[in-house]
Amino acid sequence: MPWMLPTIMKNLFSRPVTRRYPYVKRPPFPEARGKLHFDTEKCNLCGACSRICPANAIIVDKEGRTIKYNPFACIYCGNCVEGCPKKAITMDILYSPPAIQKEEEVITFPPSTK
Amino acid sequence: MNWIARSRAKSPWLLHYDCGSCNGCDIEILACLTPLYDIERFGIVNMGNPKHADILLVTGPANHPNYRVLKNLYEQMPEPKVVVVVGSCGCTGGVFHNCPNILGGIDKVIPVDVYVPGCAAKPEAIIDGVVLALEKLKNGK
Amino acid sequence: MAIIFIAAIVVTPFIGGLLRGIDRKLTAHMQGRIGPPIQQPFYDIIKLFSKSQIITTRSPLLLVYGYLLFIVAAVVLFALKQDLLMLILVLGVADVLLVMGSFSTRSPYSQIGSNRELLQMFSYEPILILASIAIYMETGSFLISRIQQPLLPTLWPVYLALLIALIILMRKSPFDISASEHAHQEIVRGIFTEYSGLYLGLIELAHWYELVLVLAVISLLWTAGVWPGILLALFSWFIVLIIDNINARLTWSWMIRTSWVAGIGLSILNIIGLRLFGG
Amino acid sequence: MTASLIGIAILFPFAAGFVCLTLKNHKARAGVVFLSAIVLIATSILFFSQGTFPLGYTPSHEWDMAIFVLDYLLMAYFLYLGLNDFFRNGIKIRNVSTIGLVLVQAISLALFEFSWAPELPITVEPALFIDHLSLIMCLIICIIGSLICIYGIKYMQDHEKHLGLEKTKQNWFFFYMVMFLGAMNGIVFANNILWLYFFWEVTTLCCYALIRHDETPEAIESGFRALWMNLIGGVGFVVAIILAFNSYGTLSLITLISNPTPFLLLPLAFLFLAALTKSAQVPFQGWLLGAMVAPVPVSALLHSSTMVKAGVYLAVRIAPAFWGTSLSAMIAVFGGFTFMAAAILAISQSEAKRVLAYSTISNLGLIILCAGINTPLAITAAIMLIIFHAISKGLLFLCVGNIEHNIWSKNIEDMQGLVRRLPLITGITIAGMISMLLAPFGVLISKWAAIEAAGASASLLSPLILLFLVIGSAATTVFWVKWIGRFLSEVPSTEGLKMEPFSPLYHTPVMLLIGGAVVLSILIAPVYNWLVSPAVGTFYLTTVSTQSWFFRSAIGCFVAWPLFIVLAAALVVPSLFVKTKPERIRAAYMCGENVEYDTPQFRSVADDKFELQLGGVYLEEDLGEKKLDKWFKVIALIILLVLFVVVLV
Amino acid sequence: MARTVIPFGPQHPVFPEPIQLKLECEDERIVGVVPVIGYISRGIEKAAELNPFRNNIFLCERVCGICSFMHALCYCQGIEDMMKVEVPSRARFLRVFWAELSRMHSHLLWLGLLADSFGFESLFMQVWRAREIILDISEMTSGHRIIQSTNVIGGVRRDIDEEMAQKVEEMLAQFKELADRSILPTILNDPTIKERTVGKGILTKEQAELLAAVGPTLRGSGVASDMRMTEYAAYKEIGFEPIVETAGDSYARTLVRVKEIYQSLDIILKALSMMPEGDIAVRVTGRPEGEVVSRVEQPRGELIYYVKGNGTANLERLKIGTPTFANIPSLLVMLPGCELADVPVITLSIDPCIACCER
Ligand code: SF4
Ligand code: SF4
Ligand code: SF4
Numbered sequence A: 001m002p003w004m005l006p007t008i009m010k011n012l013f014s015r016p017v018t019r020r021y022p023y024v025k026r027p028p029f030p031e032a033r034g035k036l037h038f039d040t041e042k043c044n045l046c047g048a049c050s051r052i053c054p055a056n057a058i059i060v061d062k063e064g065r066t067i068k069y070n071p072f073a074c075i076y077c078g079n080c081v082e083g084c085p086k087k088a089i090t091m092d093i094l095y096s097p098p099a100i101q102k103e104e105e106v107i108t109f110p111p112s113t114k
Numbered sequence B: 001m002n003w004i005a006r007s008r009a010k011s012p013w014l015l016h017y018d019c020g021s022c023n024g025c026d027i028e029i030l031a032c033l034t035p036l037y038d039i040e041r042f043g044i045v046n047m048g049n050p051k052h053a054d055i056l057l058v059t060g061p062a063n064h065p066n067y068r069v070l071k072n073l074y075e076q077m078p079e080p081k082v083v084v085v086v087g088s089c090g091c092t093g094g095v096f097h098n099c100p101n102i103l104g105g106i107d108k109v110i111p112v113d114v115y116v117p118g119c120a121a122k123p124e125a126i127i128d129g130v131v132l133a134l135e136k137l138k139n140g141k
Numbered sequence C: 001m002a003i004i005f006i007a008a009i010v011v012t013p014f015i016g017g018l019l020r021g022i023d024r025k026l027t028a029h030m031q032g033r034i035g036p037p038i039q040q041p042f043y044d045i046i047k048l049f050s051k052s053q054i055i056t057t058r059s060p061l062l063l064v065y066g067y068l069l070f071i072v073a074a075v076v077l078f079a080l081k082q083d084l085l086m087l088i089l090v091l092g093v094a095d096v097l098l099v100m101g102s103f104s105t106r107s108p109y110s111q112i113g114s115n116r117e118l119l120q121m122f123s124y125e126p127i128l129i130l131a132s133i134a135i136y137m138e139t140g141s142f143l144i145s146r147i148q149q150p151l152l153p154t155l156w157p158v159y160l161a162l163l164i165a166l167i168i169l170m171r172k173s174p175f176d177i178s179a180s181e182h183a184h185q186e187i188v189r190g191i192f193t194e195y196s197g198l199y200l201g202l203i204e205l206a207h208w209y210e211l212v213l214v215l216a217v218i219s220l221l222w223t224a225g226v227w228p229g230i231l232l233a234l235f236s237w238f239i240v241l242i243i244d245n246i247n248a249r250l251t252w253s254w255m256i257r258t259s260w261v262a263g264i265g266l267s268i269l270n271i272i273g274l275r276l277f278g279g
Numbered sequence D: 001m002t003a004s005l006i007g008i009a010i011l012f013p014f015a016a017g018f019v020c021l022t023l024k025n026h027k028a029r030a031g032v033v034f035l036s037a038i039v040l041i042a043t044s045i046l047f048f049s050q051g052t053f054p055l056g057y058t059p060s061h062e063w064d065m066a067i068f069v070l071d072y073l074l075m076a077y078f079l080y081l082g083l084n085d086f087f088r089n090g091i092k093i094r095n096v097s098t099i100g101l102v103l104v105q106a107i108s109l110a111l112f113e114f115s116w117a118p119e120l121p122i123t124v125e126p127a128l129f130i131d132h133l134s135l136i137m138c139l140i141i142c143i144i145g146s147l148i149c150i151y152g153i154k155y156m157q158d159h160e161k162h163l164g165l166e167k168t169k170q171n172w173f174f175f176y177m178v179m180f181l182g183a184m185n186g187i188v189f190a191n192n193i194l195w196l197y198f199f200w201e202v203t204t205l206c207c208y209a210l211i212r213h214d215e216t217p218e219a220i221e222s223g224f225r226a227l228w229m230n231l232i233g234g235v236g237f238v239v240a241i242i243l244a245f246n247s248y249g250t251l252s253l254i255t256l257i258s259n260p261t262p263f264l265l266l267p268l269a270f271l272f273l274a275a276l277t278k279s280a281q282v283p284f285q286g287w288l289l290g291a292m293v294a295p296v297p298v299s300a301l302l303h304s305s306t307m308v309k310a311g312v313y314l315a316v317r318i319a320p321a322f323w324g325t326s327l328s329a330m331i332a333v334f335g336g337f338t339f340m341a342a343a344i345l346a347i348s349q350s351e352a353k354r355v356l357a358y359s360t361i362s363n364l365g366l367i368i369l370c371a372g373i374n375t376p377l378a379i380t381a382a383i384m385l386i387i388f389h390a391i392s393k394g395l396l397f398l399c400v401g402n403i404e405h406n407i408w409s410k411n412i413e414d415m416q417g418l419v420r421r422l423p424l425i426t427g428i429t430i431a432g433m434i435s436m437l438l439a440p441f442g443v444l445i446s447k448w449a450a451i452e453a454a455g456a457s458a459s460l461l462s463p464l465i466l467l468f469l470v471i472g473s474a475a476t477t478v479f480w481v482k483w484i485g486r487f488l489s490e491v492p493s494t495e496g497l498k499m500e501p502f503s504p505l506y507h508t509p510v511m512l513l514i515g516g517a518v519v520l521s522i523l524i525a526p527v528y529n530w531l532v533s534p535a536v537g538t539f540y541l542t543t544v545s546t547q548s549w550f551f552r553s554a555i556g557c558f559v560a561w562p563l564f565i566v567l568a569a570a571l572v573v574p575s576l577f578v579k580t581k582p583e584r585i586r587a588a589y590m591c592g593e594n595v596e597y598d599t600p601q602f603r604s605v606a607d608d609k610f611e612l613q614l615g616g617v618y619l620e621e622d623l624g625e626k627k628l629d630k631w632f633k634v635i636a637l638i639i640l641l642v643l644f645v646v647v648l649v
Numbered sequence E: 001m002a003r004t005v006i007p008f009g010p011q012h013p014v015f016p017e018p019i020q021l022k023l024e025c026e027d028e029r030i031v032g033v034v035p036v037i038g039y040i041s042r043g044i045e046k047a048a049e050l051n052p053f054r055n056n057i058f059l060c061e062r063v064c065g066i067c068s069f070m071h072a073l074c075y076c077q078g079i080e081d082m083m084k085v086e087v088p089s090r091a092r093f094l095r096v097f098w099a100e101l102s103r104m105h106s107h108l109l110w111l112g113l114l115a116d117s118f119g120f121e122s123l124f125m126q127v128w129r130a131r132e133i134i135l136d137i138s139e140m141t142s143g144h145r146i147i148q149s150t151n152v153i154g155g156v157r158r159d160i161d162e163e164m165a166q167k168v169e170e171m172l173a174q175f176k177e178l179a180d181r182s183i184l185p186t187i188l189n190d191p192t193i194k195e196r197t198v199g200k201g202i203l204t205k206e207q208a209e210l211l212a213a214v215g216p217t218l219r220g221s222g223v224a225s226d227m228r229m230t231e232y233a234a235y236k237e238i239g240f241e242p243i244v245e246t247a248g249d250s251y252a253r254t255l256v257r258v259k260e261i262y263q264s265l266d267i268i269l270k271a272l273s274m275m276p277e278g279d280i281a282v283r284v285t286g287r288p289e290g291e292v293v294s295r296v297e298q299p300r301g302e303l304i305y306y307v308k309g310n311g312t313a314n315l316e317r318l319k320i321g322t323p324t325f326a327n328i329p330s331l332l333v334m335l336p337g338c339e340l341a342d343v344p345v346i347t348l349s350i351d352p353c354i355a356c357c358e359r
């Protein structure tokens, strides 16, 4: 009964601890795992990321020279980042935003120069 | 009318249903209620009862034993109502995409208005998602 | 008289809504949160009024109007300074109609909630009636208009008992038994579970009236001028908020025990005291 | 004119009863019952509109002689009943106590009349005395009692059909039913206490016979219980007669009441004992609960207009005589305790008629409490309670009887969702309960007056009385509302309500009664002015005024009719514009596992469908009869003991 | 006597997860309980046979998001056992670090839910506010707030450097201060909390052993049993004593968990200070073959992974034995006879987690 009293009184007379998101945004931790970026320069469309993705979120189309990445399936584990032989995938510290439509990202590669 | 739209946007009440999630997103939803995120700032209250709710927050993928319950809850919510799916597995099946008991994303069962990706979705992302949903609510859907 | 009549009907819900808003704000602050804006209850109620209506059965809907109307009637009776005991009985009518309404659907949680609401009435009604009798013994009349002296010095045990009733009526911990205001407990929203939209809004509106009314009754205990009375009421209200935040919610049997032993006990002792030494 | 009306009111039912007994033809009997009902109703109304009150009337002395003889015949019959049972079934509490009590009564009465009394039979001028209180009782008996008899015509047909009886026993049934009314009129008119005593014993006889009507072992047992418990009251009566005559030399009730002296307290206490056995106060509630085995019209009659009302009538009648004494305060405590105890016990009951019975006991306790408080406001409350309780309780019994004949059960649990199955009768029942329970109906106005009177009572015991009063009235709300809740608990459905077929003999009496309850509650001011105020005014200064139809006492004011407007608005307005379109109907919330929206089923173990069951709350463990009954009886006995001690000291 | 039979769940505000209790009551006294489970069964064990064995780490983490780290740990330890991999000792210490961090956040989460279940909202808020500090530590060190995703077969994926360790210690001190000031005294002393928990849902020592309860449910009944006593990861070096209470009621279980929060705090600090330098992972090649049983102590009790490999990239069988599944029978002993209002409290007192119970 009275044991909670000091706490609530202290709370009542001090500033709330609430983070005022979305008006004030806290910078994410440097280690935070967010959405993926594919570097079309480095990637050679080997497909390793697709094979090791536990969520089946990456589809590499070697012929069509596209990578389809589905942020709504991705579990942000970073397995692909670590597994990519070319280090072509980087992970943002910002999470991918909510959306009204779930659209896959299609990353198109310039035609092969070989 | 303006008043109504405004009030709708200012007073969204939640119903949360866990359809087969791993708990990760559920506890992040609960975390949104707590002092650090405090979504009651936006008038959001977690109601726990479909008849009082405006927003249905669903976590987890749709699975066979559970989709019927989800449907029932959705039907018991009065209009206007919106559905927000939280978490990658609810959006598409995510990491559970090849589990035998899974139907797939929640949109296989009920119409979904907002998708919040992430595994687990961060509280910030959930707030963003709800804010998106409010736009829909405002217009009476 | 007509002015008082209309003012009571129109102004009361605004005060009630505002109090609810401040209530939520203060509660949030006590928990270290920012909380909703103070006008939040008004947003809520407008939203509820604008929702589409879904219905289980018809009778609860009819009875909700009765609940609201009788509470408004009680408020008017207060504003016109009528008989206090009658006012309490009229309040009882309102509550009975609410309970009947939520009994009207075969729904597990609203039934359990209604049963508990009955037990709540079982707990607080005696306190209110005894309070009105104690006030009578001091003033010589049940009419509110006859209260002229400050009553708190002789009626403080009754005041303490009324605080218990106030907790129950405001549906706050530890006696938030029938509706579980925070909705995360065993009976969902209890008695309110099956109401939605407009009807839930009407109930909320009635609740605002009821809140103001009960506070007004408490303010009677100090009628050496209006302001001290109002301060007393607000003070009591604030005490209830604090009690709400430092207690777990208890069970109905505990509620009945406390309200009977403490609430009825204090009131009866007070009445015995008045009978023996004064009045 | 008045003389013949009195004659009709008392004698006609006896005559009609004998005619019923001889008639074997159902139609003819129904005709007689119907006719006597009309005659009685007409008589009482004529009486009310014609007479000037109070009035005394003394019929010729042959009647004194007749009653003198009949008295002993009656006792002989009781003795025969006891002995008969003794020889058939051996020693049992029931026959031993019957025999013992009859003998005590007969011997002491004989000793008194044959050796001490100066003349034989003792006559009193006037033998009959009729004031407004008697008149109110007469109206209740004749109107409500008659309606119940009419209802009984069809009820007993169905009842016997259900039992599969070959030979009808209805002639006996109506013999006692109709005679009962005459005896009751006798009680309320009598001024000679010996007459009063005779009619008192006749009601005991009727009550006994009607309870054992079905002749099941349980019925016989209950009949005997009613008999011997009421004989205790009879003994009380005889003692009171002897004591009163010894100290006053007269047996005129009115003389005694209008000249109270301290010596009077003891006979009054004994009269009160008779009153409280008759009105089944704790600890004597057993017989009334047992009486529930009787057919419904019997219960309705016992509870509303006859029998138990005789008890409270007597208590209210003699109240002026003990005004301001310690006896008065103790009576208030006693009544208050019964009010509370019975209301609490009613919570744990699941059988409809038992709930009604406890409610009756409780309300009678309240009336006795008012008689004990004994201020004009309290007596007003008592008389209004007698009126409104009679109407509502008679109504409720008839309703339950009707329901029983539709669902063949008296268990409240089986009445779940009955509004959908039998909307008409259920609606009336609920209205009847509301008239017992909610402001601004008459019962509640009376209760309001009772509480204010108790608050204003100067007695040192008043805090105790108040305690009983508030707890009792809170408990009353609980048991009524949870029962109403049972009725209302229905499953969502898109279909509209379908009324059950209208059955004139069943539905007319209940409709008349509910109409009466509502109209009289609305017209509380004129009812008060025409009936209650003069009745109170015979012995008290009235303090209630009905300015602008508000019910106003010196210390408070009840504004009834505006509340009726609110009630009407609350019922009528929304029902005009609340529309339930089928597409809006949803299932009740069952955690998402509803099977269909219109069945009370949910999915559970192994995906099977399970019936949702919602039992009522009975708090059996905390407030059950098993736990509390003993203690309540003990406490009540102690109070009674203290009461007598107080009187003797 | 009138009987009430109602569904309690799957969607019920008391349970964050879907489970149904079919309750039978008389008045409000519970006379029968049948639990209905299976609402969130996804078929993870089957899916684990379809995935490459390394990917299963991520799947196993999502058996449940609360003690996800333990699942990954248990799985990795199993595979490592099977493949005879020697895990570097720094990695073992880091595993202890995250494991105990999970335990803290799990217990705090549970404590908040318990407070909410008996309507003590302000306590719920305080607890979860304190919990955010733990989550921040988690995000700072692993990149995820609740699913740390730091285990790999052969070690861990993230390291904690000096600076970060410093920061962690600061934040833990902050947490301790908050907990000491506002949470602990309330839980230890508040009479209303005791009213709601003491003597509710008693599980005797004999019953607990007979029904094979695990974790705090078992320890609350006086049995000193904790998988950490088997000294996996770095518990051997750090040292470990299980926390035991003897009353066997809901309050005892609460106390066990509250004390474990403090114990975990100590273990984390010890792990940070004792952590040896070195690699955080070894490279593992080859494919698992054979079968193994791996056990770790989750916040809720003993977690068992049975892994069977057949020399291919896919496992032949993965079987998960979870603590809640083991604790449900004890629940069925505790519930009958209690009040309806106690159902949430007692149910939560075993800290039910349906996600991993049903997988
Ligand atoms: S693994 Fe790397 S290089 Fe290969 S396809 Fe993926 S992103 Fe490109
Ligand atoms: S982060 Fe994980 S889930 Fe997302 S794409 Fe990469 S491997 Fe797949
Ligand atoms: S999205 Fe991830 S964290 Fe969220 S419920 Fe699904 S698996 Fe769990």
Ligand code: SF4
Residues within 6 Å of the ligand: none
């Ligand atoms: S397969 Fe299903 S039905 Fe058969 S035993 Fe298993 S759970 Fe039961």
Ligand code: SF4
Residues within 6 Å of the ligand: B100, B101, E041, E042, E043, E044, E045, E046, E047
């Ligand atoms: S849990 Fe069993 S039944 Fe379900 S998918 Fe896995 S293997 Fe099949």
Ligand code: SF4
Residues within 6 Å of the ligand: B023, E063, E064, E065, E066, E067, E068, E071, E106, E298, E299, E300, E322, E323, E324, E352, E353, E354, E355, E356, E357
């Ligand atoms: S016990 Fe609970 S928290 Fe832990 S893994 Fe299982 S479901 Fe998750």
Ligand code: SF4
Residues within 6 Å of the ligand: none
């Ligand atoms: S599934 Fe496990 S717990 Fe159940 S019977 Fe089999 S071995 Fe025992």
Ligand code: SF4
Residues within 6 Å of the ligand: E358
């Ligand atoms: S509970 Fe165990 S035995 Fe039953 S289906 Fe699930 S995994 Fe199989």
